[in-house]
Amino acid sequence: MTSGTTGPGTAPRPFRQVDVFSDEALGGNPVAVVHDAAGLGDDQMQAFARWTNLSETTFLLPPTTPGADYRLRIFTPGNELPFAGHPTLGSAHxxxxxxxxxxxxxxxxxxxAGLVRLRRRHGRLAFAAPPLVRSGPLEPDLLDGILSALGIARADVVDAAWVDNGPGWTGIRLASADAVLALRPDFAALPADVGVVGPYPPGAECAVEVRAFCQPSMGLAEDPVTGSLNASLAQWLAGSVLPSSYVAAQGTAVGRSGRVHVETAEDGTIWVGGATRTTIRGHLDLGGGRAD
Incomplete structure (x- = not known):
């Protein structure tokens, strides 16, 4: 099957809403997935993403690059993204x-962001982490702005770096998961999209707690469970600060039970995966006919 069109005049398109990154019902991060999206314009896609008001809404399209099975466009309520992790898993599902x-x-x-590979192992879909497009230390003024918005001091930070694999993530490492969960950011003051990570004690169910804070232009404040951020944090920390394979918790602060499984393969590829479950099936009708 491809995600091509079904012909003019068939305005309703198949639609699924998929919960990603939790084994518990309604515990993960939902993504709205529109099938057969050829013929929808940019404004229609953005308007629908704004209407769903989910972290991301995606649109399945025929591929334009040799070797691809389908093309995916990913929208937040505020803008389009080149890549995002939980929409990648949910859309593949x-x-x-x-x-x-x-x-x-x-x-x-x-x-x-290019071509992204996915596989199914242990009953979970996982994507191969795309390369970082920006890494290295944060600029001092940017770091100061982030810490001010988070309400913490430099002494509270174990490390900080660019961890951008497309969406623009910066990374802040704190001393503990409790410190991560205690954050109460001033979202309006955030100068960048920020991922914060801190470890749980040895022997805990998860290695770390992760939180993802977004600038107002994204149309959301805290993302419940974030594949792209966990992928970039793994590229920053796995095999050094963290084990090469581990489970991250995310969403605890917003009432979710996200679990992100990170696995480093022998060839060095970092695979980021989790549970996926369709919670809503239906059809999208934006009115009028389709101009394919």
Whole structure:
């Protein structure tokens, strides 16, 4: 199956809402997935994403790059993203559930960040972490702005770095998961999208707690469970500060039970995965006919 059009005049498009990164019902991060999205304009996609008011809404389209199984466009309520993790997993789940069959050993998604491979292991979908487009220390003024918005001092920070794999993430490492959960950011003051990570004690269910704070232009404040951020944090910390394979908790502060599984393969590829479950099936009708 491809995500191509079904012909003019068929305005309603298949729609799924998929919960990602939790084994518990309604415990993860939902993504709205529109199938057969060819013919929808940019403004329509953005308007629908704004209407759903979810962290991300995605649109499945025919691929334009050799080797891709489908093309994905990803929108927050405020803007389009080149890549995001939980929409990647949720959209692949929806595509496969609707009858999609990958051409090769992996599902290959085309998106603004390029080609992203996905696989299914241990009953979970996982994506191969895309390369960082920016790494290294944060500029002092930027770090000061982030810490002011988070309400913490430099002495509270173990480390900080750019961890941008497309969405623009900066990373802040704190001494403990409790310190991460205690944060009460001033979201309006955030100068960048910020991921914060801190460890749980040895022997705990999860290695770390993660939180993702977004600038107002994104149209959301705290993202419940974030695949792209966990992928970039793993590239920063896995195999050094953290084990090469581990489970991260996210969403605790907003009443979710997100669990992100990070696995480093022998070839060095970092795979980021979690549970996926369709919670809503239906059709999207934006009115009028389709101009394909």
């Amino acid at each position: 929806a595509w496969l559930e609707a009858g999609g069959r990958p051409a090769g050993d992996h599902v290959v998604q085309e998106c603004g």
